[in-house]
Amino acid sequence: MTSLNILSGGAAQGLVGSLAANFKTRTGFDIGGEFGAVGAMADKLRKGMPTDIVILTAAIVAQLAAEKLVVPASMAEVGLVETALAVRSGDPIVKARDAASLRDALLAADAIFVPDIKASTAGIHVAKVLQQLGIAATVEARLNIHPNGATAMRHLAASDARKPIGCTQSTEIISTPGVLLSGPLPPGCELATMYTAVVTARAAHAEQARTLIDLLTAPSQRDVRERAGFLGGAR
Template identity: 25%
Template structure:
């Protein structure tokens, strides 16, 4: 059962009541976010919209995909992407440095179809054996997990063996591919696994091979509603939102 922080959501309402007086004019805030934060933003969005009078337009994809779209001119007010992507967009003058906040970090998790048996994977050796025993595995082509898994294959000396049974998806997430039976085991951000009801989280990658992705948010230099965008940014670093982040598999800053 996924814990839903009811107290945290109630606290969000109290926080946002204060924002309403300073942002009385309703605005539309376009947020482009990594799919790793999808469940978090969808959970806090209703309270934000209700109590601030602003409307959120949320769009989710991998950080790499969204960064490329922003560089091509895709309009947005706020972006929540990997720290590296946000920093690069700031250097390009597309986002403001002063508005940048570090939001959370997330590790890679292991997913199997709900109801399927899963081996213990707490050490690097157990992970290696699980990879060799799996009939197929999957990860996303555009996400941060792909290069992490490739380095793990190289470290274990199983690159050639794994290439024959690795499925790389683009149109769906790795957990969705596992849920539909396309692969036996999936690798992606823990938050994405927890957000896919038909799969279950076996656990994180073992500590010796785990790599964390850090996420940050910032306001676009050409934001149409900078005040409303700032209200949303402020919400992301409250204690209430941090409780939601933690419940959804992310480690808040």
């Protein structure tokens, strides 16, 4: 069976998965490829990995367009994704209404599960917030850093820590069994990231890539996007 090759931020994995059956019905194609930290995915495209479509942050897609690695005319916004807190299923929900309560919640945790703090959108932001709150050195030994948010959330779900917490993009929390979305980061610490889908310049299956983009952004799929954690997008 022929597959559409995708390189995508982990934020879009749940949404793409929910549309895979519809996409196969329309095209006969499965969806293959990788989901992970956006920086790592962009680098794979730069290094020549065969790819038909990428779904990455708008900023990175703009860089790839400048490098002539994607087709600018095919760009389409999928939606905004918030960086949020997560807890294990069954643990009390943690609400951080302001920077002070976020600081308290992070200091109270004995394990903090996060994605790559150098290559992932949420991980880079978490590192910045810890510095902003003045607790980076204090919690450094408690950080459980994983290649992407989905992996971090799976480890949070399986954690035997007394009071663990996670922080990554809301879409990765929603799509992971065993964890619950606790809420977005508070004002002053928040991050909402626009994700953009685009056909690559060397796509072997450009027509099918455009079909997937149409599905991802169609007004009729708005509820599907929102359930997956994407805000805004086409109406």
